[in-house]
Amino acid sequence: MGVEIDIRGLTKSFGRQVIWRDVTLTLPAGEISVLLGPSGTGKSVLLKTLVGLLRPDAGSIVIEGQDICRLKERDLYEVRKLFGVLFQDGALFGSMNLYDNVAFPLREHTRKSESEIRAVVREKMDLVGLVGAEDKLPGELSGGMRKRAGLARALVLDPKIILFDEPDSGLDPVRTAFLNQLIVDLNQRIGATILIVTHDINTARTVPDNIGLLYHRHLAMFGPREMLLSSEESVVRQFLNAQRVGPIGMSEEKDADELAAERDTELPPLPPIPLQMMPSDGVPRSRQRPPGQWCAENGIVPPAGSFGGSDVGADPAAAL
Template structure:
């Protein structure tokens, strides 16, 4: 089972440039969370800070009762074994074939025999759909395959926390759908805590259990998927629905004159909240919640059409319209 990550008052700057300030949230154990934000808001910096590659200026990162910010290097090294990290481009060694790339953490951090390493590597490569590609070099395969190889490498030490940086960058919509399904299936199988940084709104609307949004040097909101997808908070509503009306401008935030000019405009209605993506075989994940549960518990009426469609034909997703209607009642 994954472990929770409690972030308290995290602040990070590079020189005089403030990246974000007073970020506080808890990534629930075993759940899939997504972190969004306009370009340049420090999403990748946040991932690197969580794993201890960057030191924050202030704040705490609590994992299993230990504050990563104050740990000595030797203790931090041990806690990092809880993590698996998938970087944007896979970060594979170009001179090594896929087998040796995936085997690298096992050879570096364990004393397992080559026989045991082979069994683990082949298992993880099969898990991400790369059986038979062991001898290929990173330069001989597609971007999607490189990402899956990077994911296999992130999995070989059986991490309890997976940090995933823009898995959809450079992928076409079909490959993005495949890798989204892979994350759902992996979460069901290994029950790890996932944090995914992405710009892809379709993925954000259907994959995670929780969503966070970094904006203007702070955490605008973090919480259950249904909370953010039904939110009327201007920056959250604008970003999650890809609208031009709102505080986010082409470069940074809009100035007072731009916002004043928009004040009389009628906002388009919120789109329906889709059903969350299910596992390929229909087996429920431990973290999976009934559709509409958060809305019902908090007295929120979701946008019309929510939970009735939007995932038609997706494997593992209940297609029963009556079940969707029940979620609204």
């Protein structure tokens, strides 16, 4: 099962350039969270900070009672075994076939015999649908297959936390949909805490339990999926609905003149909140909330047509 990650007051700079400051959020154990934000806002930097590859200037990251920002390298090495990471391009070793790529963490971090390693590798490759491709080199694979191979490698140590750095990068919409379904099924099967950095709005709207948005060197909002998808906050609304009107510009934030020119522009209505993606077997994840529950509990009327046009979309009280 996954573990909770408690982040408090996290600040990171490179020289005089502040990446983000005072980032505070809790990634609930066993849930899927998505982190959004304009390009260049430090989403990947946050992932590297979570695994201890970068040290923050201030703040804490507490996992299983340990603040990894203050651990010695030896202790940090042990905590990293809780993590599995899928990098943007899979980060596979080009000279190794898929079997050896997936087996690498087991050979590096465990004392398992080759027969034990073979059993684990086959299990994980079966999980991501790559049985039969063990002898292929990364250069012989499609982008989607490389992503799945990278995911199999991230899973071999049975991590409690899985980080995805733009898993949809370079994939077409169909393969992105397959990968999203794989993530949801994986969460149901092993209960890991999952954080996905993505720019894909459909992924953000349908996959996670929680959504966060980094903007202008701070965390603009983080909370349950329905909270952000029904939000009237300008930066959240602009990003999630892919609008040009709002505080985000080509260079992250617009200047005062641009914002003044847009002041009287009428924003389009929020789109309906879609149903959350279900596991393939149709059984809800253990932490999955009923559609409309958050809106009902907080007295929010979601956009018309939300949740597949059910009564919940029209009357939040129907969710209770």
